[in-house]
Amino acid sequence: MPAANPPAELPTPVMSKTLSFPRMPTALRWGIWSLCNAFALYLVIALYAQGQTAFALFGLVVCAIASFVFVSRRAYAHRYIFPSVAGMLIFVIFPLLYTVGIGFTNFSGTNLLSFEQAQRYHLRQTYLAGERYGFSLHRDGDGQLRMRVDKGAQGVWVSAPLEGEPLEAEPLGMAPLAEAGDIGEALPLREVIKLRGGLEQWVMRSRQGELLRLFGLREVAAVQPLYRLQEDGSLLNSQTGERLTADHDIGYYVDGQGQRVSPGFTVYAGWSNFARVLTDPQIRSPFLQIFVWTVCFAALTVLFTLTVGLVLASLLQWEMVRGKAFYRVMLILPYAVPGFISILVFKGLFNQNFGEINLMLDALFGIRPDWFSNPTLARSMILVVNTWLGYPYMLLLCMGLLQAIPRDLYEASAMDGATPLDNLLKITLPLLIKPLAPLLIATFAFNFNNFVLITLLTRGGPDILGTTTPAGTTDLLVSYTYRIAFQDSGQNFALAAAIATLIFIVVGAMAWLNLKLSRVKV
Missing domain, CATH: 1.10.3720.10 (MetI-like)
Structure with a gap:
């Protein structure tokens, strides 16, 4: 019988070459992660400092979830879908929850502020308690802003430099023009308009004890706070002696006759808005x-x-x-x-x-x-x-x-x-x-x-x-x-x-x- 043919040799399998991408060094990966978290934490703190507690809390939750997904091995597979989930949370879920939350408040065009903002607004109100004087704003040789006040028969006075943070408890001193030295040329009105927000915060005290504040764009005047905060939280009117009390049911300060004093503030209103729609x-x-x-x-x-x-x-x-x-x-x-x-x-x-x-x-x-x-x-x-x-x-x-x-x-x-x-x-x-x-x-x-x-x-x-x-x-x-x-x-x-x-x-x-x-x- 003829010899059996030897079995054919199987072809040697060719190993397929796979592409491999270099992995990012561990130190660099953790460095990028730290920078991203530091930036996110800065944004959260900035939102909280602006009084946006809900936005800050939501940002903190999203950042915490992102850190867990990209650090934990158990959540490794979720990191690829997390960006879309985060987008849904930011642009769909959060606006929806925020809208529903607004429905349980009295938030409106007349109740936009928080209680603290409304209180600060009332405390910043002033009334004219003395004479008005013309002023001009100057920048001296050192680049510091100073106010020149013309008090008529009482002479011309110049304030101390407007530097640092304005403190109502520490008014700026004023000196006669002769003692102030060279205060430079007066700034044009457009510069005064630009700086008006900061100028309104300054208080100057004359040598006679008179307190002067900005009163318009061309004058300063002896003005006093209209309301003073009392220990029980009410506001006392310095002119009339009338008391304003915060009514947290309607979101307004009310006077003795129950009249509302604008602006209002936002309060929790429960189901009242939903009830209004139906009743x-x-x-x-x-x-x-x-x-x-x-x-x-x-x-x-x-x-x-x-x-x-x-x-x-x-x-x-x-x-x-x-x-x-x-x-x-x-x-x-x-x-x-x-x-x-x-x-x-x-x-x-x-x-x-x-x-x-x-x-x-x-x-x-x-x-x-x-x-x-x-x-x-x-x-x-x-x-x-x-x-x-x-x-x-x-x-x-x-x-x-x-x-x-x-x-x-x-x-x-x-x-x-x-x-x-x-x-x-x-x-x-x-x-x-x-x-x-x-x-x-x-x-x-x-x-x-x-x-x-x-x-x-x-x-x-x-x-x-x-x-x-x-x-x-x-x-x-x-x-x-x-x-x-x-x-x-x-x-x-x-x-x-x-x-x-x-x-x-x-x-x-x-x-x-x-x-x-x-x-x-x-």
Whole structure:
């Protein structure tokens, strides 16, 4: 028998060469980590020194988490995703929590300050207790600022150099001009204006014991503090002897008659803002009206855009239509034009006096609808414009989903004598609605907060009369909140924050529903 062939030698595996990157030296890595933490700690301290306790605490928490993630071996895998998580914490979670927190206060245009800031404001108030004298500001040969005060018959006096920190308990001394020496040329008024903030902090004492402070841009005067802080925390008016007491329930100092003295300060208000939305008739009525309109607007927009997009997509699938590419481009073109441009164009078209739409209606039927004055017409106009802006998106979705439906289904239905309406209701819609459901919910949520459309087209008008907050018949909740926060005479930020919290709850519920519907089972 022939000898068996020896087994062939297996080829020697070639070891693949992997690229290796040099590791950063340990000392350098720890040095960079220390510098980053030192800089972050400096920012935290600076925020705390400015009275921004919430921002400082949040920054400290983020920095602590970052240090743990980048130092701990157990959290090694998390360091690559931490930047995105930190961005979410900084730009989403913290603003949300801060807004919710404002909703539990009385923060508004009249209650912007903290209690300490309001108290300092009152203690800085002064009243004229003597004569006024002209002054000029000079810079001497040593570069130091000095004030020259002309007291008329009492002569001309010059203050000591304005250096260091101004202390009210240690007023600057004043000497006659003859004893002051060369004080240099007087600075122009524009320089005095630049230095006014610092000059107001200085107090000068004449040799007669008179205290002088800045009084305008050209004069100093013998002024005294209007209020003095008492041991019980009240403020005593030096002129009238009246006492101001801090009322922490309303956030104001009040006098003996209970009258509020501005400015107010921020205090915890509990659930009062949320209760006002639901119980105050002048707020509840427009809020409920706007809430219902917001839901109807978002729902009708989804319905109209889906209907138009589905009909057009179905027509473009029809084999008898020629030039489909041209029609697709023309129908999707509104999606390529920036939305704010289209809105402003429609605003001009619907102009009640000079708009092309009213000119055509007047020529054909002799009518000129009040699109911006009549609530029903204004809402109809908004729906028309938003349908025009939104149908291309639905058209694209429906075109893609229709192509995924097997043609055999329609052929079988044709053999059974089904009508186009039967095909739509029993084949097309059932197969489209499931993949479209999450996108329809997302579209509903987007239009629920469609601030740009309302602001550019109607600005919320026509207004709802008899309300304590600015509200319009075409306002959505988001534009209503904006008007309360920034267009109301009181700028009620706390009430706006409470409404924004309610909006977040509604939109958050829709987002949760979207996630449930779009969950993919493996």
